[in-house]
Amino acid sequence: MKAKFSSKIGLIAATVGSAVGLGNVWRFPAEVQENGGAAFLLVYVLCVIVLGIPVMLSEFSLGRAGGSDAVGTFKILSPKRPWWLTGVIGLVASYLILCFYMVVAGWTLEYTVQSVTGELYKPVEGMDLQGSFASHMQDYIEGSYSPLIFTYIMIALNLAILVGGVSKGIERISNLLMPLLFLLLLIFCCVSLSLPGASKGLSYFFNPDFSKITPKVIINALGQAFFSLSLGMGILITYAAYYPKGADLRKTAFTVSALDLLVAVLMGIIIFPAVLSFGLEGESLRGITLVFVTLPEVFNNMSLTCLWSSLFFITLSVAAITSTISISEVSIAFLQDRFKMSRKKACMLVLGSCAVFSTLCSLSLTRGSSLVICGMPLFDFLDTVATNILLPVCSLFICIYAGWIAPRGLMISQLTNDGTLKGSLCGFILFCIKYVAPPAILIILISPYL
Numbered sequence: 001m002k003a004k005f006s007s008k009i010g011l012i013a014a015t016v017g018s019a020v021g022l023g024n025v026w027r028f029p030a031e032v033q034e035n036g037g038a039a040f041l042l043v044y045v046l047c048v049i050v051l052g053i054p055v056m057l058s059e060f061s062l063g064r065a066g067g068s069d070a071v072g073t074f075k076i077l078s079p080k081r082p083w084w085l086t087g088v089i090g091l092v093a094s095y096l097i098l099c100f101y102m103v104v105a106g107w108t109l110e111y112t113v114q115s116v117t118g119e120l121y122k123p124v125e126g127m128d129l130q131g132s133f134a135s136h137m138q139d140y141i142e143g144s145y146s147p148l149i150f151t152y153i154m155i156a157l158n159l160a161i162l163v164g165g166v167s168k169g170i171e172r173i174s175n176l177l178m179p180l181l182f183l184l185l186l187i188f189c190c191v192s193l194s195l196p197g198a199s200k201g202l203s204y205f206f207n208p209d210f211s212k213i214t215p216k217v218i219i220n221a222l223g224q225a226f227f228s229l230s231l232g233m234g235i236l237i238t239y240a241a242y243y244p245k246g247a248d249l250r251k252t253a254f255t256v257s258a259l260d261l262l263v264a265v266l267m268g269i270i271i272f273p274a275v276l277s278f279g280l281e282g283e284s285l286r287g288i289t290l291v292f293v294t295l296p297e298v299f300n301n302m303s304l305t306c307l308w309s310s311l312f313f314i315t316l317s318v319a320a321i322t323s324t325i326s327i328s329e330v331s332i333a334f335l336q337d338r339f340k341m342s343r344k345k346a347c348m349l350v351l352g353s354c355a356v357f358s359t360l361c362s363l364s365l366t367r368g369s370s371l372v373i374c375g376m377p378l379f380d381f382l383d384t385v386a387t388n389i390l391l392p393v394c395s396l397f398i399c400i401y402a403g404w405i406a407p408r409g410l411m412i413s414q415l416t417n418d419g420t421l422k423g424s425l426c427g428f429i430l431f432c433i434k435y436v437a438p439p440a441i442l443i444i445l446i447s448p449y450l
């Protein structure tokens with residue numbers, strides 16, 4: 001018997017846990033900053049509604065109808081055709097993402113520990129404050145083996161949760177951690193809003209300047225929406241197979257997308273006032289700099305530095321772990337369903353091999369490393385290939401399959417639970433899946449080459 005989530009709250013907590021991750025915390029504010037502030041937010045919200053939710057519903061419907069892993073679902077629904085290759089693309093993307101994401105998850109854990117012990121806020125001799133955090137991060141990533149230890153601890157935590165299974169492992173931990181995450185975010189919002197000059201940050205984030213909306217802004221917003229909602233990675237197909245028959249897919253998709261959006265907006269409310277209050281807006285918020293350099297600077301300017309810093313990195317670790325378990329589950333379900341492996345063995349194999357590849361990813365960032373592919377450290381190479389190529393390709397095929405190829409009536413019967421629910425919005429959703437999403441995704445895919 002296929003494992004199932006045991007409650008509605010549990011399935012939403014697990015799915016939101018997957019969607020809310022480091023993508024919301026560092027990728028979103030960085031994208032806002034790079035793409036014209038509030039204008040980006042506006043386009044992003046539109047992308048979530050018109051594309052994110054319909055594509056999410058395609059994955060949910062296929063996953064629940066197939067009742068199998070990301071590859072098996074297509075084999076069951078269209079046994080004689082090679083559509084299962086779509087699942088293979090999602091599986092590969094999810095595995096590659098897992099390997100480098102686990103390294104970043106390890107950093108969040110180590111920064112938590114260093115915040116608790118105060119180590120992070122000991123200045124480096126002969127450095128000004130700002131340089132000290134940047135050099136701390138650089139030395140940490142480039143010059144030492146200690147990130148490996150924390151990556152392994154993160155992998156061990158994932159293993160412990162995943163071996164517990166779907167309802168006793170994933171669901172239980174999500175039920176516990178997601179409320180904690182929201183509570184921590186709300187605390188940070190209050191702190192950030194009480195800083196002097198907070199209104200400057202808020203107006204930057206919420207007052208759109210429409211002239212800033214360019215094709216590049218739209219393309220970046222689309223890419224961010226897909227990444228943030230965990231689309232095209234096989235995760236939602238895998239999770240939907242654990243949804244019980246009575247679950248309302250439309251309600252679930254709206255709730256998950258709304259909560260994911262809420263976390264992104266809360267992060268904006270936290271970060272922009274804080275960064276602008278302390279005059280750090282000239283700094284790039286790009287990627288790891290924001291979380292591991294700029295924010296420690298912000299905390300250093302506040303009283304109770306170590307407390308805020310510890311709470312913040314705990315928040316990040318929680319967001320990271322509920323995402324890593326979901327992305328590991330794609331490969332675990334694949335091994336269990338396709339190769340009839342026991343859950344324990346599948347977990348060991350996926351996370352054991354992840355330990356090897358994560359080690360390589362982490363080492364590729366050390367000084368003078370020869371783990372370079374196409375001129376990029378292995379870490380960046382996996383990120384680029386998975387995020388920029390495999391995710392959009394997988395999502396594109398999912399939409400084409402759900403909209404045009406899947407057995408007739410499958411989408412409608414999944415969306416309405418075989419006609420027991422009203423069909424409101426189904427027409428709009430199917431229209432987006434068939435006609436809007438495929439060309440839009442194609443544009444994201446080819447835009448870097450235009």
Ligand code: PHE
Pocket residue numbers: 018019020021022023024097098101227228229230323324326327
């Ligand atoms: N939605 C996730 C995020 O924003 C994407 C993701 C899921 C990445 C699972 C890795 C693992 O971080």
